[in-house]
Structure formats: structure tokens, C-alpha cells
Amino acid sequence: MTNFKGALIGCGFFAVNQMHAWNDVEGAEIVAICDRDPERLDIVGEQFGIERRYADAEALFSDGGFDFVDIATTVQGHRPLVELSARHRVAAICQKPFAKTLSDAKAMVKACRDAGVPLMVHENFRWQTPIQAVRKALDDNAIGTPFWGRFSFRSGYDVFSGQPYLAEQDRFIIEDLGIHTLDIARYILGDVRTITARTRRVNPKIKGEDVATMLLDHEDGATSIVDVSYATKLSSEPFPETLIELDGTGGSLRLRQGYQLEVTNALGSRNVDVSPQLLSWASRPWHNIQESVYAIQQHWVAQLRRGAEHSTSGSDNLKTFALVEAAYDSAARHQAVDIGVML
Template sequence: MKKLRIGMIGYKFMGKAHSNAYRALPMFFPHATKPEMAVICGRNQEALELAASQFGWAETETDWKTLISRDDIDIIDINAPSNAHKEIALAAAKAGKHIFCEKPLALTLSDAREMLQAAEEAGIKHMTGFNYRFSPAVQLVKKLIDSGRLGGIYHFRAWFLQDWILDPDFPLVWRLQKDIAGSGSHGDLGAHLIDLAHYLVGELDEVIGMSETFVKERPIAEEMTGLSAKGSKSAPKDKVTVDDATLFMTRFKNGALGSFEATRFAAGHRSTNSFEINGSLGSVRFDFERMNELEVYFTSDDEDVQGFRRVLATDPAHAYSEAWWPPGHTIGFEHTFIHEMLEFTSAIAEDRQPEPNFHDGVKCQIVLEAVERSIQERRWMKISEL
């Protein structure tokens, strides 16, 4: 198959992660379809030129509509802020381009459903960026559950804790503005937990939640990149319009119980993305800050040696590991994106939909909005109501 020529819209935090993945993919997975980093797109020409040179893109473009109209582009990679996802995705689908779109898929459920419908009608391949699925240790959890080795699942509890906006004088970045981001910790961090729950345990039946915005106003940012920003304490302030923390409980359709916590106000937690699953035959614990490790407990172990054991998911027995380093030599955050792009390019070559795709993005958006409705109406919310 010919190379897949990529046009990428966005060039900051996720743009760098995606670029690294495209560059590394053919080196470590030589049988994969090779992505060609054709065009990188953004609004700031000077910053764009710098990113193209640093990341390895052949051309730059400041108008995403011009990029999408090109006949020599096969894939549109969308990692611009959330408020841009829908318009770009609809145009890309109409132009017959395959689409990779970062999460959350859209600002609203209705927008997400419109994006899915457009992609399905166009017959293109579409993928949503839930990269944490692609950690070898998470793949091992999936294997343990699907094979029945954990038995029936009773509990899924998950938490994603950060502290990067703990300072009340941290500037008002776009992730703290609802009209751009859609929601705060809930949509940014909680979306990953929801997708992991769907992937590992199954669909949710009902939810009840609560949220809080601890710092109501912040200085307007002078400059922002990724999760960092520059500003002045004396700068004019504007309102924070998203949640700083959201917690919710759920009952899964299979009867399991779940709890979720997403916050940017957990001092000492730079990026603690963790979950624990309890089944009738055992339990697992995962913490992405130690992403190569999985803690596993089986009730069938002899009584005198029972307890959680540490599994280092770097042996060839674990997903993707044979492509990397000798056993015990760990991988990192950036590798989840390489595995993600392997799935995307392989799906295009094999003429199938990749996973997770826009269907998964919509399923996640349903839960996000159900939790928000639950908070507003102060009641249990059935997922089927949406």
C-alpha cells in the first residue's frame, strides 16, 4: 500500500506527541503502513515554521480549509482545541479524508453525534484519541478480564489527579474556558477514565455526580503552550467557566459499581491516572505514573503467598513489547501514541474501523453529559435518557 500522507491541524502538546509517533512508527513497526508527515497546519506562521522544523513536517499551512481541499492528503489529524473539532471533522469527512481526532470528540453530545454520522456516511476511517488504552499493562488488564481470570467484575474505581492550576494566580488558559474546552477536569481527565471503563468493564447504566470550581477568576493569560502559560498577577481577571474537580458514581449495565474522580487540585499529583478493578477471582491496580507495572492479585494463590504481585509488562508476552527493548527496559508516555497510530494506520490498510473510533467518542460524550445533567438536576441520571 502507498504511504499515508498526513495533514495535521494543531502543533502544541498533542501535536508534538502525534508527530513523534508518526516519526517513530516505521522504525519500530517496520511492517506498518508508513505515515508521511506532509503538512502541519496552525494559525501562527512563525510558531508553525518552528514546529515544522522541530517535528519534521514537510510543509506548513495556515488555513485548515485549504489543507483539507488538497487531493494529496489522506488523513486529517485534529489536535486543535475542542471547539474546533466539529467544523474541521465535518469538512474532512465531506472531502473523504480519514480522521484522527483528539478527545473529547466535541463540545457537546449533539456535535459528537453529528461528527460520527458524517464520518459513517462518508465511509472513512475514524479514530478518537484515547491513548491510555495502548499501555501494555492496560492491554494485560483487558486480557485478564476477557479471559475470565478475574472472574465477574464487582468494582471499577478510577482517579485522575493533577495539580498544575493549584496556584490561584495561574493564568486563565483555554482549558479553563467552557466555550473552547467544553468542560474542565471532567472532559479533559475524566474522559480518559470513562473510556478505560468502557474498554475494560463495559457500558454504564446510570450516574450521579458533583463538581466544584475552587478558583472562580484568574488573570488573563499572555501566552500559553500545552499545560503551561505566562501571565501577570496584576493582569485583568476573567471568570473560570469549567469545573476544577468532578466526582461521580455509576452502576454498570453488567451490575458492577464504579467511582470516578478527576481534579486539577490534588497537590503533589502531577498526573496520577489510576484505576483498580475487583473481581470474584482477583483484582488489578494500575497507576500510569508507573505505567510499565501492573499489580495483580488472584484468590487462587495459596494462602501463605497471597497478596498483590508486581508484573512488569515489558516481556514479549505483553502487547507491543516485542517491538521495543529487552525485558525490563521500560517505555513511556510517548509510546502510547505510537501504538495508537499503529492501530490507526493498520486499520486503514486492513479496511476496518480502528478502535477506539468515533462511536467510542460518542459513548464517552454521553457519559460526560449525563454526569453534568446529574449535577445540575441533583439526581441519578440514566444513560438511556440521552
């Protein structure tokens, strides 16, 4: 079977994980890279042996020779690069956050739909091994119908040394990290009717909010809490684990720190270790995220081959991105926000 050829745009902090994962993915290879920073371009080009290097995305597309583009820049580049890709009728993967605003995200989905090319958001957290294990427990009816949930990410990990731009943005934790937690809540309990949010900034050295607490009414009737913090100092640092509690009509489920999943139902209680693998190029504590990068990129290839929609397609991600925008709106106005009218 022939490999899909890809080009990666944005050779920064996180793209290195994507490049390692492309080496492991079956059915795809990266043939060209692009970064407007010549130093980053050379570092990644040398590390991964990529000869075709571009400082400018227009020049990359003019030369062509690839089936898809993997956009790993920060958010400012996402809309112009996805639209450029659509103009060249090239399939696109776009990092999260999908866009700066929901109206930009809608325009990006439309551009790719009109061009007839697949668009997937690199929303990888739902692909983490522990999150997949929770999804499977629900699919196996282990706790009946869930009616309540909590999706929690509380940490004191220094994310600013690797990603300094995070300290300078007006919006921080919901847009950067909570976006993943909200996506997991949707993936596990379904789409959301309304959201209510409260935010605050605890760390005086950053500009945006680093704590958010959100209450979600899911369309199927479940209620959930999504709480995220980068201001929480704990005896044992959980970064980057998402902890989950679910109560259902037939039992309950707890995904605890250390990747331990406890399921309780009429048969009793059982605990399963759902730790992610440590891939050859991965390092703790990031290995959970790194494994999910490999998983989502393998999914990209599998769905391209089938001609089927991706789990986190652009149109699916509009429903996650709407929650981000609605959470900021709710926190500003101290009111619940209706998601349906935004989509």
C-alpha cells in the same frame, strides 16, 4: 507496502507528540501541516522538516494529496474540520474532546459514515501500557468477573502552564481529563447504564470545576467510581497515572502509583511492573501519555490497512462523550442520568 499520507491540522502544545509519534509509526507519514498561527506553523514545520504548510484548512484540502487528516486543534475546530474532511472524502482522526456537545459529535459521526470514511477519536489513554495490562489480566480471567471498580486520577500537577486555555473554560476537569478516565472505565468494565456525579472548583484562579466524583452503573452489573482531581497535593505527584482498583468473583487487582500492578487470586498475590517505555523523544512524567500516542497512531494505520473499525472510532466515542455530558447534567440537577436515552 506504501505509506498512508497524512496532513496534521493544529500545530500546538500536544501536536508535537503526535508528530514525533508519526515519525515512529510504520506505514504512515505526514506530508503537510496546517495552523492559522504562522509562528506555530513554522516551529513545527522546521522541527519536523515539513515543506507543505497551510494557514487555512480549506486551502489544504483543495490541494489534497493525502489519505487522512489528523486534527489536533482545540475543540472549537473539531466539528467544522471533521465535516470538511468528510466533504473531501478523507479519513479523519480527531483529538478529544470529540466535540462541544453530544449532538455535534453525532453529526460528525453521521457526516463521516455518509461519506464512507473512517473516523477515529484520538482517545489515547486506553492505549497506555498499564491500562492494556489491566485489560489483559481481565481477558486472562485473572480475577473472575469484576463486580466493582475504582478509576482514580488525583493530582496537583500544573497543567495550566502548558495549556492556559484550560483555566478559562466553564467546563474543565470532566471535559479535559475525566473524559479519558470515563473512557478507561468503559474499556475495562463495559458500557454504562446510568451515571451520578458531583463536582466542585477548589482552585480560585480557574473558571471550571477541578474535582469530580462519579458513580457508574455498568450494563453488565458492575458498579464503579470514577474520581478525578487537579486540586490534590500529595507527597509524591502521580501525574499522569490513572490508578485502578477492581474486585472480581475470583480475586482482585490493584494498579498502584509507580506503575505497579498487583493481582490476587486463588494462586496467591503477584506484583508486576507495568511501566511504560521511555520513547526516544519522550520525557517524564509525560512518557506514559506519549507512548500511548504512538500506540493509538500505529493502531490507526493497522485498522486502515485491514479496513476494520478502530477501537476508539467516532461511534464508540459517542458512548464516552455521552458520559461527559451526562456527568455535567447530573452534577447540575443532583440526579442520576440515564445514558441509553442519550444515544
